[in-house]
Amino acid sequence: AFLLxxxxxxxxxxxxxxxxxxxxxxHEFNHTVDVREIGTIIRSLGSFPTEAELHDIIAxxxxxxxxxxxxxxxxxxxxxxxxxEHKFRPxxxxxxLQAFEVLDQQKRGYxxxxxxxKYLMQEGETFTQEEMEEMxxxxxxxxxxxxxxxxxxxxxxIDDTQ
Amino acid sequence: xxxxxxxxxxxxxxxxxxxxxIQRWYRQYAARLEIRRRCTWSIxxxxxxxxxxxxxKLYNFFGYLMDHFTxxxxxxxxxxxxxxxxxxxxxxxxxxxxxxxxxxxxxxxSGPHLTFPLCTHNVTELLEAIKHKQLxxxxxxxxxxGETWKLLRVLPNINVVSTCQSKEITICxxxxxxxxxxxxxxxxxxxxxxxxxxxxxxxxxxxxxxGDFVDRGKDSMEILLILFxxxxxxxxxxxxxxxxxxxxxxxxxxxxxxxxxxxYKVHGKRILKLLQKIFSQLPLATVIDRKVLVLxxxxxxxxxxxxxxxxxxxxxxxxxxxxxxQPREEPCMPGGSLSEGKRGCSGxxxxxxxxxxxxxxxxxxxxxxxxxxxxxxxxxxRRRWAGLGAxxxxxxxxxxxxxxxxxxxxxxxxxxxxxxxxxxxxxxxMPQDGCVxxxxxxxxxxxxxxxxxxxxxxxxxxxxxxxxECKQDGYEFCHDRRVGDTQTHVRAHTHTNTxxxxxxxxxxxxxxxxxxxxxxxxxVDSNRGAYVQLGPDLNPHLIQYxxxxxxxxxxxxxxxxxxxxxxxxxxxxxxxxxxxxxxxxFQEFDPEHTGMISMRHWAVATETVLHLGLPWRMLRxxxxxxxxxxxxxxxxxxxxxxxxxxxxxxxxxxHTGLLETMYRHHSNLExxxxxxxxxxxxxxxxxxxxxxxxxLSAHLQTEISDEAISGLASSIDFNKDGSIDINEFxxxxxLVSRVRSQEGGRVNRGTPP
Numbered sequence: 001a002f003l004l005x006x007x008x009x010x011x012x013x014x015x016x017x018x019x020x021x022x023x024x025x026x027h028e029f030n031h032t033v034d035v036r037e038i039g040t041i042i043r044s045l046g047s048f049p050t051e052a053e054l055h056d057i058i059a060x061x062x063x064x065x066x067x068x069x070x071x072x073x074x075x076x077x078x079x080x081x082x083x084x085e086h087k088f089r090p091x092x093x094x095x096x097l098q099a100f101e102v103l104d105q106q107k108r109g110y111x112x113x114x115x116x117x118k119y120l121m122q123e124g125e126t127f128t129q130e131e132m133e134e135m136x137x138x139x140x141x142x143x144x145x146x147x148x149x150x151x152x153x154x155x156x157x158i159d160d161t162q
Numbered sequence: 163x164x165x166x167x168x169x170x171x172x173x174x175x176x177x178x179x180x181x182x183x184i185q186r187w188y189r190q191y192a193a194r195l196e197i198r199r200r201c202t203w204s205i206x207x208x209x210x211x212x213x214x215x216x217x218x219k220l221y222n223f224f225g226y227l228m229d230h231f232t233x234x235x236x237x238x239x240x241x242x243x244x245x246x247x248x249x250x251x252x253x254x255x256x257x258x259x260x261x262x263x264x265x266x267x268x269x270x271x272s273g274p275h276l277t278f279p280l281c282t283h284n285v286t287e288l289l290e291a292i293k294h295k296q297l298x299x300x301x302x303x304x305x306x307x308g309e310t311w312k313l314l315r316v317l318p319n320i321n322v323v324s325t326c327q328s329k330e331i332t333i334c335x336x337x338x339x340x341x342x343x344x345x346x347x348x349x350x351x352x353x354x355x356x357x358x359x360x361x362x363x364x365x366x367x368x369x370x371x372x373g374d375f376v377d378r379g380k381d382s383m384e385i386l387l388i389l390f391x392x393x394x395x396x397x398x399x400x401x402x403x404x405x406x407x408x409x410x411x412x413x414x415x416x417x418x419x420x421x422x423x424x425x426y427k428v429h430g431k432r433i434l435k436l437l438q439k440i441f442s443q444l445p446l447a448t449v450i451d452r453k454v455l456v457l458x459x460x461x462x463x464x465x466x467x468x469x470x471x472x473x474x475x476x477x478x479x480x481x482x483x484x485x486x487x488q489p490r491e492e493p494c495m496p497g498g499s500l501s502e503g504k505r506g507c508s509g510x511x512x513x514x515x516x517x518x519x520x521x522x523x524x525x526x527x528x529x530x531x532x533x534x535x536x537x538x539x540x541x542x543x544r545r546r547w548a549g550l551g552a553x554x555x556x557x558x559x560x561x562x563x564x565x566x567x568x569x570x571x572x573x574x575x576x577x578x579x580x581x582x583x584x585x586x587x588x589x590x591x592m593p594q595d596g597c598v599x600x601x602x603x604x605x606x607x608x609x610x611x612x613x614x615x616x617x618x619x620x621x622x623x624x625x626x627x628x629x630x631e632c633k634q635d636g637y638e639f640c641h642d643r644r645v646g647d648t649q650t651h652v653r654a655h656t657h658t659n660t661x662x663x664x665x666x667x668x669x670x671x672x673x674x675x676x677x678x679x680x681x682x683x684x685x686v687d688s689n690r691g692a693y694v695q696l697g698p699d700l701n702p703h704l705i706q707y708x709x710x711x712x713x714x715x716x717x718x719x720x721x722x723x724x725x726x727x728x729x730x731x732x733x734x735x736x737x738x739x740x741x742x743x744x745x746x747x748f749q750e751f752d753p754e755h756t757g758m759i760s761m762r763h764w765a766v767a768t769e770t771v772l773h774l775g776l777p778w779r780m781l782r783x784x785x786x787x788x789x790x791x792x793x794x795x796x797x798x799x800x801x802x803x804x805x806x807x808x809x810x811x812x813x814x815x816x817h818t819g820l821l822e823t824m825y826r827h828h829s830n831l832e833x834x835x836x837x838x839x840x841x842x843x844x845x846x847x848x849x850x851x852x853x854x855x856x857x858l859s860a861h862l863q864t865e866i867s868d869e870a871i872s873g874l875a876s877s878i879d880f881n882k883d884g885s886i887d888i889n890e891f892x893x894x895x896x897l898v899s900r901v902r903s904q905e906g907g908r909v910n911r912g913t914p915p
Contacts, residue, residue, distance in 0.1 A: 028593040043193030091187045099180035124181035
C-alpha cells in the first residue's frame with residue numbers, strides 16, 4: 001500500500017533498475033538467479049546490508065523449499081521495498097574513518113596488514129581469506145607495506161564515481 | 163540501544179563494531195566491482211561474436227555476389243579465386259612447391275639450425291630461441307611443416323588415446339596423465355607457463371591440444387612450431403585437434419595471415435599454403451579411454467562419430483566452404499618419402515580405412531531422411547542446418563564451373579559430412595534443451611543438455627571436453643546429468659594476479675567441461691587460463707593460472723578499471739561507426755526532430771541498431787559522460803555524438819559519411835583487401851582498389867561515387883605507379899587492428915613490407 005504514495009513513474013524506474021541488475025546474473029534467461037549472487041545484486045543497487053540482513057532477505061525471497069535459485073517475481077517486491085525505504089543506508093566517510101581509527105590503537109595513522117587481518121577475519125562478520133587478500137591488495141602501500149587508511153578510504157570513494 | 167550505549171566505550175565492543183562497519187562497506191564495494199566486471203565481460207564477448215558472425219556474413223556476401231550480381235568480368239575474376247580450386251596439383255607437385263632445399267640460410271642467421279629427424283636437442287634449442295624472441299629461419303620452418311604434414315596425413319580423424327600406454331609396461335603409474343589444453347590463440351606466455359607447471363610434452367607426459375592455436379595473439383607461428391616439433395619428437399605424446407581458427411579464411415581476418423606475412427616476407431605465401439594443407443589434415447577429435455571425448459567446439463543432435471571417423475577430412479580446407487572435390491584419379495605414389503601409409507591409389511569410391519571408434523559396438527544412428535522431399539529440398543534443408551547459408555546455385559556453380567574434367571557434383575553425403583565437421587568446430591552449449599542454429603557465430607549450433615545426454619549415451623561416453631569459448635576462470639562445467647536443464651555455476655575465484663595452482667575435483671554428474679587456456683584474452687587481467695589433467699580414473703583435475711603482463715601486480719580495482727575502459731572504448735567505436743543508423747533510429751522516437759529523446763528510447767533504439775544484447779541502461783552513465791540526466795531523463799543525441807567523437811582518438815574520422823563507413827567496416831576492409839591480394843604481395847592495383855570499393859558499396863547499400871573514391875585515393879599519397887600498399891593504406895586511416903601498446907614483439911603494426 002505504501003507504494004501508492006510514490007509517483008508511478010518513479011516506481012517504474014526503480015523496477016527497471018532492479019530488473020537490469022537481475023538480468024546481469026540471469027544466465028539461463030529464465031528470470032532466475034543463483035541465490036549466491038543475490039548479495040552482489042542487492043549491493044550493486046546501492047544498498048549496504050550486513051551479512052545477517054542479507055540472509056534475512058534471502059529467507060524472504062526463497063521458495064518454500066529452497067531450490068538454490070531465486071525467482072524475479074519474488075525478488076522484485078522485496079527489493080523495491082528495500083530501495084524505496086532506503087534500508088541498508090550507505091556509510092558516511094567520517095564514520096568509516098572512525099572505524100579504522102578505532103582499530104588503530106596506537107594512533108599511528110596506519111595499520112599493519114597483520115593487525116587489520118586479525119580484526120577483519122576474527123571479529124564481526126568475518127572475512128574469508130579471499131576477501132582479506134583482495135582488500136589488502138588494494139589497500140596496502142607497496143613501499144611501506146602498511147595500510148594508510150585515510151588515503152585508502154579517500155581513494156575508494158573517489159573511485160566510485162569514475 | 164541503551165545497553166549498547168552503556169558498553170559503547172568498551173574497547174573490544176568498539177573494535178567489533180568497527181570491524182562490522184568496515185566489512186559491510188567493503189563487501190558493498192566488491193559487489194559493485196563484480197557487476198562492472200560482468201558488464202565489461204559481456205561487452206567483449208558480444209563484440210567478439212558479432213565479429214565472427216560478420217566474418218561469415220562477409221564470406222557469404224562474396225558468394226552471393228557470385229550468384230546474383232553480374233560484375234564486370236574483371237571483378238568476377240577477382241573474387242572467383244576464392245571459390246575456385248586453382249590447385250589441381252597432386253601431392254608430388256605440392257611437395258615440389260613446398261621444397262625448402264633451395265632456400266639458403268645466411269651466415270648472419272643466429273637462430274637454431276634444425277636437423278631431421280628431430281632430436282631432443284633440436285627442440286630444446288628451438289624453445290630457447292623462441293623464448294628469446296628469435297625467428298626460426300623460413301628454410302627450417304618449411305622443413306618442419308613438411309615433416310608435420312607427412313605425419314598428420316596418416317593420422318585418423320579421431321585420435322584414440324589411452325591413459326595406460328601398453329600391456330607390456332608395468333602397472334600404470336598415477337603420473338601418467340593426459341593434459342588437455344584449450345584455446346591458446348597465439349598466447350605464447352600461457353603455453354610456456356603450462357609447460358613450466360606441468361612439464362614438457364613427452365611420451366610420459368602426453369598432451370592433447372584442443373584447437374585454436376592461432377589468431378589474435380601475436381605468437382601464433384611460434385606456438386605452431388613448438389606444438390609441431392614436439393609432435394614430431396613424441397608422436398604419442400602430442401595430440402592435436404582442429405579448431406575453427408585452423409582455417410585460412412578465418413585467419414584472413416583474425417591476424418594469423420598477417421602475422422606470418424609480416425614475419426616471413428619472402429616465403430610467407432608458401433608457408434601459408436603449406437599451413438592450409440596442415441590445418442585440413444589436423445584430426446577432428448580425440449577420445450580418451452573410449453570414455454572422454456575431446457573436441458574443439460561441440461556437438462549437435464546429429465553428431466555421429468562413425469561418420470566423422472569415415473569422412474575425408476583433408477577435403478575441408480576451410481570449414482566455411484563445402485568439401486573440395488576429389489580429382490578423378492589419384493596417382494599411385496612412386497614409392498618414396500611420403501608414402502608411409504598413404505592411401506593414394508584407391509580412387510574415389512573406396513572409403514579410407516580408418517582406425518574407427520566403433521568396433522562393432524555402436525548402435526547406428528543416422529540423420530532422419532525425409533522421403534517425401536526431393537533431393538534438392540533435402541540438400542537445402544541440410545545447408546540451412548549447417549547454418550552457412552550457402553545457396554544451392556553456388557554449390558552447383560562450384561561443382562561445375564571449374565576444370566571441365568572435375569565435374570563431380572557435391573553429394574548429399576558431402577553435405578552431411580560437412581555439417582558434422584562444422585558442428586564439431588563451431589558449436590556452443592546452451593542451458594535449455596534442444597538444438598538450434600548458432601546465429602551468434604554464424605556457424606554450427608547451440609546444443610542443450612538433452613543432446614549431450616543422447617550423444618554421450620549413444621557413443622557410450624561419459625564426458626565431453628571442449629573449448630571455443632572464453633571463460634573468466636579458464637574453465638566451466640555445464641549440463642549436469644542429474645538436474646534436467648540447470649546449469650551449474652562454479653563460484654568465481656578471487657582475481658588476484660598471482661600465479662596459483664588450484665586443483666578442483668570433479669562433479670561426477672557434469673557432462674560438459676569447457677576449457678580455455680589463453681589468459682588475459684580480451685585485455686590484461688580479463689580472465690584466467692586453465693588446463694585439465696586426466697588420469698586413469700578419468701577424474702578431471704583443473705589447474706588455473708594467469709600469465710602476468712606487467713611486473714607490478716595490478717589491484718583488483720585497477721584491473722577491472724582497465725579492462726572496463728578498454729571495453730568501453732571498443733563500444734564507443736561501435737556506436738560511432740553506426741552513427742547514421744543510430745540517428746535514424748532515434749528520429750523514429752523524435753518525429754518532430756527536436757533533437758531530444760528519452761533515456762528509455764535511447765536504450766531501445768541503440769539495441770535495435772547494434773544487436774549486442776547489452777544492458778544499455780547500466781552502461782548509460784559510462785557512455786553519456788556529461789549529458790547525465792539533466793533535463794528530466796532526456797538526452798540531446800546530436801550533442802551526444804559530438805561528445806562521442808571528441809573522446810574518439812581518431813578524431814579526423816568524424817567528418818564524412820565515407821570515412822564513417824570505412825571505419826565501421828575496417829576489419830572487413832582489411833579482410834577484403836587480403837582476399838583481393840591473391841598472391842599475398844601486399845600490393846593491389848588502383849583499379850582493384852576501386853572495384854573493391856564498388857563491391858563493398860553494393861553490399862553496404864550506400865552510394866559511393868567513383869569521384870568520391872578517387873578523391874579518397876588522392877588524399878593518400880599513392881605511388882605514382884598506381885599500386886597500393888595495403889599496410890600503408892590501412893595505417894593512413896589507423897584502421898589496422900589494435901595492438902596493445904605495451905606489447906613489443908616481433909610484428910609491428912603497419913610496417914611497410
